[in-house]
Amino acid sequence: MGLSRRAALAAGTGAAAALVAGGTASAAPAASSAAGQDDLAKLPPNEKIRRVYGRQKAKAGGTWYSHVTRVGASGAFETVVEDDADHVVNGYSVQKLAVATAVMDKVDRGQLQLGQKLDLQADIILGGSGIYFLHTVWGDDITVANFLTAMLLVSDNTAVRMCGRVVPALEINDILAAKGFVHTRVEPVANPNRFFLGTTTPHEITNLLTRLAGGTLLSPSSCTFLLGILRWINGYHDGIRRNMSSEERSRIATKYGADFNTLGAARHEAGIMFGADGAPALVYGFFAEGLADLDNYGATHPAVEAHSVLGRTLFDSIATTTAPGARLKTVVPKFQPNHGG
Structure with missing residues (x-):
């Protein structure tokens, strides 16, 4: 596992040089042809x-x-892709799924409420992805539901610190351990209410998502709450959901993560696709590091373009799938534009 971004920057120019070198290597593009597409x-x-x-x-x-797993004819999930899926990797913002799980576990146990309010303090604001740092003035009282939505829908980094105020780092790790996760952990720091996002594996994150979609990771109402955020069409669109209609996007719950370490750029995406009847039909976790194009966090990054091609292929494979015996089926409201008033 590569040296993290913060460690590389702290180490100075030598690590930075290695970081740049690690980000330039890439495999030669695979050739494509009309005949190849016909074969597919x-x-x-x-x-x-x-x-x-x-x-x-x-x-x-x-x-x-x-x-990647996909519902088969028997109604059970079958492994489709398994590529070094037990490798422990920095999850970056995909880890926000695990953080949200810990917060909602505490809600389920009655120790926290979605309507509970915390003040959005100026000294807790983080830049990068999200919306809270754009406010320029702070002090609002916001609900737990508010910052969970910001964390999952637009990957807000300040929201992670808000989560740490209600579920400290060690408690998050204890909750994840109790749910059977071995490698999915946040990384504690001196302040017990703050942490780095830590590590996971593709197997563990797809297991988390499968249980979330099935209503067993948390209470069914808590699973439905998180899925409603992850499936909403105002979320991340550059990767898996890029080449989709609005209706198709609403059938995909996804979480993206991007950063870099000494190996190069890292671009991750994990999520769930739902069948025509609202039952979970496919779960995916793609983690990639040692990539080029270090500073490109947009849709033209090679790995993100790969995600978009994979997204279309994955969705087409389950577009008409139904699973009558599914434990939990979820739907989201159809998107309708609103002009105010």
Whole structure:
């Protein structure tokens, strides 16, 4: 696992040079052709997913750790892609799924309420992704539901600190351990209410998502609350959900994470796709590091472009899928524009 961004920056120019060097290596793009596309169209869905994954991984470069499962004819999830899925990796903002899980676990146990309010203090504000740092003035009283929504919908970094005020780092790790996660942990610091986002594995994050979609990770109402945020179409669109209609996007709950370490750029995305009846139909976790294009956090990053191709392929494989026996089925309101008034 590469030296983290903060450690690399603290180490000075030598580490920075290694960081730049690590970000320039990439595999040669895989060739594509009309004939190749015709061949893909003839393949069974699972084999087509594996073939597209292999091509996009090679084209984007870097080192990938991935896990994809899809509902089969029996109604059970079957492994489609398993690529070094037990590798422990810095999860970056994908870890916000684990943080939200810990907060909602405390809600389920009656120790916290979604309507409970905390003040948004100036000294807690973090830049980077999110919305709170854009306010320029602070002091609002905001609910737990408010900062959870900001953390999952627009990956707000300040919201992570707000979560730490209600569930300290060590308690988050204890909750995750009690739920059976071995490697999914935040990294505590001297202040017990703050932490770095820590590590996970593709297997563990897809396990978390599968249980979330099935209503067993938390209470069914808490699972539905988190899924409603993750599925809303104002969320992240550059990767898996890029080439989708608004209705298709609403059938995908996704969380993106991006940063860098001494190996190079890291671009991750994990989520759930729902079938035509609202039942979970496919779960994916794509983690990639050692990538080039270090400072590109947009849709043109090679790994993010790979995610968009994979997203279309994955969704097409479950577009008409139904699972009558699913424990939990969820829907989100149809998006309707509103002109105010």
